[in-house]
């Protein structure tokens with residue numbers, strides 16, 4: 001990466017140099033025309049001798065300006081290409097090694113924004129804005145230097161609008177960094193309100209709450225409009241004044257009026273005024289272009305800050321003493337975990353998962369079930385204590401070995417844009433077609449796949465829709481084929497109707513055979529046959545045992561069980577602490 005950055009820097013320096021040379025060359029034709037005009041107005045007899053060399057100089061320097069400008073653009077795009085490639089590679093490499101928990105909590109959106117949008121914002125800055133700013137800053141310098149050689153008083157007058165414009169622009173831009181941050185935040189509020197509205201439209205409409213959500217969206221757009229109006233109002237006068245001061249008409253008026261006073265006063269001749277009238281507007285005009293570019297520069301800076309922040313996100317530390325699990329017994333000892341480093345979401349967890357057994361995690365919403373299960377595939381590292389698989393601390397198990405040992409079937413099953421067979425093959429790309437089919441049969445999804453237009457070869461695109469239960473069975477087939485000895489299942493029956501649920505249960509029994517299974521359960525009925533049921537509350541284990549023992553104990557589990565039974569029987573009044581009835585579940 002360092003080598004590439006050095007190369008990018010070198011190329012950018014060359015591009016800036018070419019652009020500056022091109023911009024300077026671009027002023028020469030104006031100087032030549034000014035000289036010709038001077039001769040025309042003072043009727044100099046030397047015109048014939050000087051005309052053609054001046055015309056040739058103007059043409060050649062105009063051509064040189066064109067060539068140098070194109071070369072600068074080419075070099076800056078090459079530099080930008082290298083930078084984008086290097087950044088995208090580095091971002092992809094880094095995000096690939098970030099804790100899975102970070103990715104699931106931040107969402108794909110943040111990574112997409114850095115890899116796509118922010119890198120693109122840098123493209124605008126590196127490939128275009130840098131050269132534009134170079135051009136508009138260099139050209140006036142030569143024009144001004146030439147004018148000073150003619151008459152320092154009129155040259156100072158030509159520089160006056162530039163100085164005034166720069167002052168007014170800096171006043172208009174004062175506090176722009178904070179305003180840009182606020183602008184981004186206000187846009188963010190609109191987009192999350194829009195996403196909330198479009199993603200949750202079905203649920204929102206079902207509960208007759210579309211007006212409230214619609215109002216939230218309107219409030220976000222109104223808030224943005226208020227902020228933007230007040231921003232524009234405070235800067236409008238100064239930025240308009242700045243644009244006016246540097247506009248060619250105003251500069252020309254100033255030079256002609258003051259120039260006329262100079263000529264009538266006998267301080268200069270009308271012919272000597274001509275170069276100022278021709279070149280004066282070109283001195284100040286670039287300021288009008290630089291002003292809007294400042295926004296792009298700030299947007300580029302903000303994008304660079306976000307990219308750096310993503311690249312600075314700590315990776316899970318890799319162990320100096322790698323270990324490989326021997327067996328599939330899972331142990332948690334004195335495990336605590338905190339997301340924010342202040343509040344423990346799990347505390348003092350002691351748990352053993354024996355090979356060949358099914359352990360179910362139950363408890364109210366927010367009690368820590370998903371967090372606890374996520375510690376097995378090392379979505380996060382524990383804050384205290386240790387999680388071991390086959391005697392090896394998960395922090396010491398190299399990632400590839402860990403994922404060979406721990407599989408997970410998540411509630412939100414993601415299918416890739418690939419054939420159905422390749423989707424099942426994800427955990428073991430070398431598996432043959434017969435192995436894929438065997439896994440699909442065991443997961444009770446084979447019949448559904450054969451109904452698809454091209455069977456196992458059917459591409460999973462928007463045209464092919466699988467129900468939630470079917471996705472779960474595909475995911476179970478994946479896990480069966482991957483054959484990890486330890487499996488974490490997140491509420492595998494959440495989507496199921498009774499028929500589908502029976503299919504999933506069958507698939508799960510096949511999956512459970514000989515493995516260490518941890519199931520996050522929201523409906524207690526689905527795990528009543530589990531070897532052990534662990535009840536979590538407030539991040540602690542409050543009860544554990546099998547279904548019969550826990551019912552007999554008349555504790556927390558018994559209350560949850562009765563609440564769910566009552567809810568199923570239609571008596572909804574007692575379900576307030578039932579996880580199945582929690583609003584979070586409904587909205588997932």
Ligand SMILES: Nc1ncnc2c1ncn2[C@@H]1O[C@H](COP(=O)(O)OP(=O)(O)OP(=O)(O)O)[C@@H](O)[C@H]1O
Pocket residue numbers: 105339340345363364365366367368369370371372579584585
């Ligand atoms: N990524 C996260 N960042 C910060 N806090 C989180 C994160 N994920 C979960 N939490 C918090 O940790 C606690 C435990 O959440 P967890 O999702 O593990 O509970 P759960 O029992 O699985 O809940 P549910 O049944 O609703 O899925 C909750 O207070 C939750 O708000």
